[in-house]
Amino acid sequence: MDRTTRPAGRLSGVSAAFDGTRLTLARHLAGLKKIQLAQLIEMTPASVTAWENNSKKPTATNVAKLALALEVEPQFFAPGSEADAVVSAPHFRSLRSTTQTAQDKARAYGTLVGQIGILLEKSVEFPPLNVPSVPLSPTELSPEGPEEAARRTRSQIGVPEGPIANMIRLVEGLGVLVVFSAPDTASIDAFSMEVGSRPIIVLNPNKNDYYRQRFDVAHELGHLIMHADSEPGGKIAEDQANRFAAEFLMPAEEIEQYLPRTTTERGWDRLRQLKEHWGVSMQALLFRARALGRMSDVSYRNAMMRVSANGWRRAEPGNVAVVEMPSLIPRAVEVLEAAHVSVADLVRGPGLPMPVLELVASRTPNHVQAMRETPAASPSGVVAALFRTEDAGAPD
């Protein structure tokens, strides 16, 4: 893709049809504050604010500067049908440990994924949207709510008895877009949101744990099923999503009798066996055993001390070394390319940088990590920000 050709005609057109929300999106993706962007293009923060809230239009020159600084094509700022999609607030795990900039960036990334989805959907058919809705108040404690929601979901979508064969494939079958996040947003755990009517789950590429990633996906599915219409809550909503995931992956009725009461004698052997059979971590099983009253608090504490002592908090032993991988967007790209539809052209239309599409369309987190090496045209832009590793820090 030729990033340097920017015909003046196109620029002036873009200047006339400039959508401030697109600028906010690009700025958030680049992880920049308004003042930082203003410095980069040698303008005042007030101008950036005015452009973003659509009270003023930037000149063609300033559109070019913005495009250059943010590493997007000028037409990225043009309003498009996909840009009108309503974006829900994302469900983040722990808001206390993430900065506003990181949250904005993650939300912008999710928005972009949704918009790419909308774009692709013009040419391909995704599985029909079929996420059940079992609304639950994210601010009130509910004795059986999340578990009941999980049971209803299993029965409604026809999950057979036993383990979920593949969590990502299951949610994709319900029409959910699943992607890995950019390396730079990896401090934010998996999260979910909706763009238009399309639910999205963004996974952390650094987790690299098959069992825990399955739990993450089930947790986010819980948010989409229980909290779609409510503002993201705090601890209660998170707890509800965890309880949903536990019941969804390990139905009490099917697992309770097999959970060990203690970890003495063959308890650990049993946990290892259950871990492989149900595709969940031993720590999730221990928590489940305690939650179901199968294991006493003392036994649970002792077991967790042993987990820590063995270094299993960070890396549990397990037989499966690869994680589940998304297929929906990668498949869509393959289908289009097989039909000789240029995906590059498709994204060039709304001015998306190609590396960002590659990131969104990647099947594996490894691929995402390999792309950290992608040379960025600008040290401040979207590509640089998404592919920079976190320890490299943000631009000043």
Add this chain to the structure above:
Amino acid sequence: MSEETEKIEQLESAGVLSLFRWAGASVFVRVGQDYDEAAGHGQQVVGMLSYTYLRDRLERATSCGRFALPYDAAPDSGIDMLRDGITPDDFARMPRFEPGAIVRRDLNGSPAWALGDCRWVLQSFEYGRVDHIYWPEKSDTKAQVSRQPFEGIDTPLFEVEEFGLESVPVVTIDSFGGDTFVLAHAFNRETGAYEMYFGRSRPQEHRNDPSWYWRRRVVSGGPGTTGGIRRPDQPVLPGAPPTPIAPDVDVRLRSRDADGVADGTGD
């Protein structure tokens, strides 16, 4: 160096003993799952299942038999076929041999594998009774293998010619130039324990004659052993374990209008 030491070292260094250990764990966990005494299964079923699965595992890992590759194919061709029919764990742990490193050299239609000049056939036996195998009862092929000439132990003090007798012509069992051994396998129906022995079988005239010149236990596992996977207290859990490998979801091109352009209406 005795033949026993030499052969075991040869197999170990080529990774064949690892193959046996992997195959044993994979085969006998599966045999334990399939075996159903209530349905009328007995030792015959155990022997048949063990033989079938063992043959299958050896063929998978060595690209022989059902899993043979054309000579010009990449070693990774058709990897989904290798994965199909065994658990993801078994697949992940499967030792892989370069095609041709271990080859099939069947004997009278019985499957046999060869690493260089060392060939082995399969034989099931009743668990714990490895030294009571009576080859003539097993099959003509196994009896034939037991009658191969072997000078490792029974070297006579005098050659027969020294007594003015005619020497017995050397018996070769087929065109294979090397020696043929037996990989004997057993599964304990009661406990789920299993064991495999590799050795040189010995000709027998009577049921009480020794079965082997030498044999070495190369695999053991199951309940009560260090290599155990399935334990007596391990129940059969509901459903099948999950797998990270799954087919893509269905994504199709939207219907196109007469101009060949995606219509984008979503209908």
